[in-house]
Amino acid sequence: MEVCGYFGGTNESAKTDDREEFQRMLTLVKKKKIANIIVYSTDRFSRAGESAINTPAKIRRIGINLVAVTQPADTQTSTGRFYQNLNLLFSKYDNDQLRYKTITGMRHRLLNGYWMGTAPIGYKNTRDEKSIPIMIPSDKAHLVPKSVSMESK
Secondary structure, eight states: OOOOOOOOOSOOOTTOSOOHHHHHHHHHHHHTTOOEEEESSHHHHOOOTHHHHHHHHHHHHTTOEEEETTSOOOTTSHHHHHHHHHHHHHHHHHHHHHHHHHHHHHHHHHHTTOOOSSOOTTEEEEEOTTOOEEEEEOTTTTHHHHHHHHHHO
């Protein structure tokens, strides 16, 4: 196969199909005579749920196949299309589950008094003697009162 372009690598989440690189790829494949869009796995193509299913169906109508290297499926058959669609939907489900678990864990930590993420200016993340994450003043702590007093004026 001749490779006509590489897309992605821009740290855009595949949870939406409004990604710049994704749209650039779709524009190219519609303009050129492309036979396949090759991805490592379907979740690298999209994790947008139903629109993730609609896009391969649309490009298939103009003769372009979505080929997932690690999830081979003959999309010329109804079974192959079902398998590919199932993988695309599972990617959305998996993304939703990860989001829920992450938000639940963050909420739990916040309710227990822990700061989430990198400490703000004037503090630093560390651990106490029981290895529990805490924040303590940093060498930039002297900047905090000045910034607070400037905002209150």
